[in-house]
Amino acid sequence: MNWQPIRQGEVTLQQQIIQWITDHIERGDWVAGTKLPTQRQLAMQFGVNRSTVQQALEELKAAGILGAKVGSGIYVTDNSWHSLITQTQPNWQTYIDTSLHKPNYHTIQLINEYEQRDDVIRLGTGELAPSLLPTADIEASLKELSLQPKALGYSSPQGNDRLRAAICEYVEKRGIDVQSQNICIVSGALQALQLIAVGLLEQGSIVFQEQTSYLNSIHPFQSVGMQMMAIHRDEQLAQTLAQRKRKRQAVFYAVPTLNNPTGGVWTSLEKRQLYEACKASRIPIIEDDVYHELLFEAATPPIKSMDDSGQVLYIGSVSKTLSPGLRIGWLIGPTTVIERLADIKMQTDYGSSAISQEIVFHWLQSGKYEKHIESLRQKLQQRADFVETILQEKFDDVADWSKPKGGFYIWLKFHEPIVDKELFTKLLYRQVLINPGYIYDPQDSHHIRLSYAYATHEELQSGLEILYECVVEA
Amino acid sequence: MNWQPIRQGEVTLQQQIIQWITDHIERGDWVAGTKLPTQRQLAMQFGVNRSTVQQALEELKAAGILGAKVGSGIYVTDNSWHSLITQTQPNWQTYIDTSLHKPNYHTIQLINEYEQRDDVIRLGTGELAPSLLPTADIEASLKELSLQPKALGYSSPQGNDRLRAAICEYVEKRGIDVQSQNICIVSGALQALQLIAVGLLEQGSIVFQEQTSYLNSIHPFQSVGMQMMAIHRDEQLAQTLAQRKRKRQAVFYAVPTLNNPTGGVWTSLEKRQLYEACKASRIPIIEDDVYHELLFEAATPPIKSMDDSGQVLYIGSVSKTLSPGLRIGWLIGPTTVIERLADIKMQTDYGSSAISQEIVFHWLQSGKYEKHIESLRQKLQQRADFVETILQEKFDDVADWSKPKGGFYIWLKFHEPIVDKELFTKLLYRQVLINPGYIYDPQDSHHIRLSYAYATHEELQSGLEILYECVVEA
Known part of the structure; x- marks a missing residue:
């Protein structure tokens, strides 16, 4: 989407823009019902005045190719007499509008889009800023990797064995005592949440969270029909959870160390209180611990380290510390749960990148990571x-x-x-x-x-x- | 799950097996309701006689730790008086049983499991066999990669720009004329199907396919409530499609080149017939083309090359040719559709591995791939x-x-x-x-x-x- 009209060309800016839009329609790229970006967005994208964009759009409206719906912008018309628009196109917009997964919130879509621009x-x-990523060191470590042919094949359901063994050692320092079969490698923490949403919860389950929560900015749970419920952590927590849960299945999502977005850090006592309250109601806890390495002072042990009832699903990742581009995280829990979620991961994407897994193994095992x-x-x-x-x-x-x-x-x-x-x-x-x-x-x-x-x-x-x-x- | 009892130990095989099982239960790993593998499976896994396993299980049953349900195997009991089993464990098995996503077919689970064993x-x-994977060449190409810090950050929604440009050139040789904005990088063809299932189809949509179909062995569509419908490709195809579709949304899934599993190859005429039949009913086509490079004789152009109505969603991948461990494929379609599916991919896993994308770019662009x-x-x-x-x-x-x-x-x-x-x-x-x-x-x-x-x-x-x-x- 980086096209811009040429300024010193023979064709006017307006005509170039008209051509660009009709090209999209003719190719079947912008199908009937497609909503165009706003005039302001197009003007920014093309690097032209808004009036130039407006004139181009007016001309296309007059030709019956575009139409406006009051209050909701400009669309490609379903104008079947117009030769540009193939009568037999599938109505993609209807497909999109009626499908299962929610679109990202508009603000998040804009953020995703503008994050691609260098001038913002x-x-x-x-x-992490590009300058904080250990790019040269990762490049150097690529030269040290020695690949086994088996590592380039399809992964085992739970992920690379060596990496899982290294993660066992790594989380042991955090007071978490688990074995390889308790670990599933995932493509980042977000995928872990996605797997939990479709692999562990029945429709209408309650996802407890804090009032201000990362989960509100993404929606792996909302998209499959779970109920989000904000909860205050106070002295009545156990009682509140029991009441609100009633007969439904439920899960508690928490980021106890360096909360996203508030930056808050729970004390050991607060962690213990949440664990006991959830235990009393048999509510599993999702402990999202992807920021703990970045605490400026020593971190207290996670909730998972208190877990003697297979209650806590623990999520870690290298996205906030080493590189989000690697797309490697891990999910730790009871074997029964991990095998189930690994089975779904196999049905979803057949495992995470083998090379990324090898790189993370190399960094953990060599001590480079810490x-x-x-x-x-x-x-x-x-x-x-x-x-x-x-x-x-x-x-x-x-x-x-x-x-x-x-x-x-x-x-x-x-x-x-x-x-x-x-x-x-x-x-x-x-x-x-x-x-x-x-x-x-x-x-x-x-x-x-x-x-x-x-x-x-x-x-x-x-x-x-x-x-x-x-x-x-x- | 590779534990085996020690043969020359002081403790009998049976006692070691009992200890192994109770350890799992005590750790909260095997929770109440967990179904144990069959005696035959355990015997194979432990490398012992079936009778040894049977005796161990009998002892645990007598202790009230395990129980049998007629016809459906042996379970960890929900025996709350037993000190091994924490009363406050969440009932994970119920969570799993009532959740949204279907488990893999048992035969497929067994295949996934036994594919990890070296003695099978x-x-x-x-x-591809390990010996057919270009492991040494991939290892060598890692040394040639020069990484930009930006490449190690979060990916843009549709994936690495350079890779998408290289794919444009690559598919052009196949007669497919598209631009970068028509491409979304995915973590393999399976993920493309997953994205289409949740991002384009309403619940109850019809997925047309051939009687014998790869889609029956996986279930991205079935898991979200789509109807699978087998169709014969004969002279009545257009009529059949129109009739069966009625008012529902529908999509046709096809592997026209080297069908999985039949190995069949469609002629250009057969491709044209399917395209026209689907066009008449405005049914989108998913063209799964991941095997075309492996045709022993020259391949005819894909359905996508005939597409002048933005009707065909085309899937390619390096999993069958270069390495499945890279987890890189691509989905090609109208911008409207691609932007929608990229938006969902961002909500699912924030993009595919940056390093894997760089490797595939390097292989395509250098000519090494071909x-x-x-x-x-x-x-x-x-x-x-x-x-x-x-x-x-x-x-x-x-x-x-x-x-x-x-x-x-x-x-x-x-x-x-x-x-x-x-x-x-x-x-x-x-x-x-x-x-x-x-x-x-x-x-x-x-x-x-x-x-x-x-x-x-x-x-x-x-x-x-x-x-x-x-x-x-x-």
Whole structure:
């Protein structure tokens, strides 16, 4: 989608744009019913004035190729007399609209899309900056890999044996005592959630979570008909869980160490309380522990380390520490559960990349992984300090925040309820991308998830300045 | 699951087995309701007599730890007075039994499991033998990769840009004219089917397929409530499709080149007929083209090359040619559809392995891929000839088959309806693994999918001898 009209061409910008759009329709690429991007988006994409786009669209509307629906934008018409539009095309839009899986939230789609652009400052991105990725070291480690032919074939259902053995040793340091058969390698934590959603829960099951939750920004559970239920962790927790659960199946999703997006860290006592409360109601816990390595101070043991009843499904990953591009995470639980989820993974994608698994094995087993994390933590700490200094200088009057304990995020709370779609769009127009709080809690209009992990120092500085300007205007 | 009791130990085999089982229960690994493998399976796994296993199980039954349900095997009891079994365990088995996704067919689970064993001859495996994989060349190409930090971050929704551009060029040789935005990189063809199932079809949609179909051995569509419908391709095809479709949404799944499992190859005319018939009823076609590179003679253009209505979703992959462990395939279709499916892929696993994508790009772009395939085809041809010679010598009286035109398989048809679960199990007991025809067509008791791609020459020789013995006994 990176096409742009040529400025010094013989054909006008407007005619080039018309040609580009009709080409799409003629090829069967944009089928009847396809919604076009907004004029503003097209103007940004083409690098032209909005009026140029508007004129091109008007001409296509006059020709009966495009049509407008009030309040919902411009569509390719189902205008069967028009030679451009094949009468026999499947009605793809209907296929899409009636299918099972929910589309991503529009804000998330925009974030996914704008994250691909180089000219955008990313203030919310939950990902290590390119400069923090050990690219040269990974490239070097590729030269050290010695591949067995068997490793290039289809994987065993639960994943590479050597990698699982290495993960056993790795999580043992976190107080988790398991064997290889308790581990299923997954393509990142998100896939683990996806497998749990379709492989362990009946339709209508309850997924307990905190009010502000990463799960609200993705929807592996929502897409298959589970009920999300926000729960406060207070002294009545056990009672509340028992009441709300009634006769339904349920599961509790928790990110006890460096919560996404709030950055919160539970104490050992809080972990113990949740475990006991869930145990009393026989509610399994999904412990998402993908940030624990990034805690600036020593981490306390995870809930999984307290688990003597096969109650906790534990998720780890290298996406936040080594490289999200590897797509390697792990899910730990009772054999019965792991075998079931591995069976579904085999039906879904026949296992994760063999090379990625070999790389992660190499990094874990050689000690490179832990060495890398140590230096990464320091760099993240410096970035956190840098951003906090800017916040103290500029945002003290308009917002509050807690000192980050690790990871990527500051959960910035504005005094006024100004974080809405308008602010998001206004910032986007100024080429600043934020993760607004409402994607983690639909009722939230006070927070943004500020990430100090991705943007450069210069970008953080100027991005925060633009954010401040837009906020005081609001 | 590779534990075996020690033979010269102080503790009897039976006591070791009891300890192994109770350990699993105590750890919360085998929870109440867990079904144990059969005595036969346990005996094979432990490498002991069936009577030893039986005695161990009897002792555990007497202790109230295990229980038997008539006709359905041995379970961990929900025996809450027993100290081994924690009262507060979640009832995982109920969770599994009531969840959304179907388990794999038992025969497929067994195949997945036994394919991990080194002492089994694999006569049905749809995978290149380790000796046919270009392991050394892939290892060498790892040393040539130069990684950009950006490539190690999260992928763009549709996958690596360079790889998609290279795929455009590659499929152009197949007569397919598309652009990068028409391509979504997937983790193998199976994932493409999965995305189509949840991202394009409403519940109850019809999936047309041939009577004998790869889709019967996997169930991305069945698991989300689609109706599978077998269709004969005859002169009434257009009429049949229109009638059966009625008002429902539908899609036609086809493997026109080197069908899995039959090895069949459609003529250009047959492809054209299917395309026109589907076009008349506005039924999209899924063209699964993962075997085309392995045709021994020149391939005719795919259905996708005839597509002027954005009707065909085309699937390609390197799993059958380069390495299944890379987990890289591609899905080609109208932008509208591709963007939708990429959006769901982002919600499912955040994209495919960046390193795997880089490797495939390197192989396509350098010309290594096509060079490798040329030599691979010759090797497969030799293997096909070798197996045919054995068949002619030994199986001429009991079975028929067509000369393979490429790919991995001979669709061996026995004169008598002897291919049933009993034959499958009997062969398994003699350490020979087959893919029986009934996993591709439940009514089929005549065929097996014989693969000449995986086993060694020696294994093929002795495996086929054992097959013959079991068949004439039957």
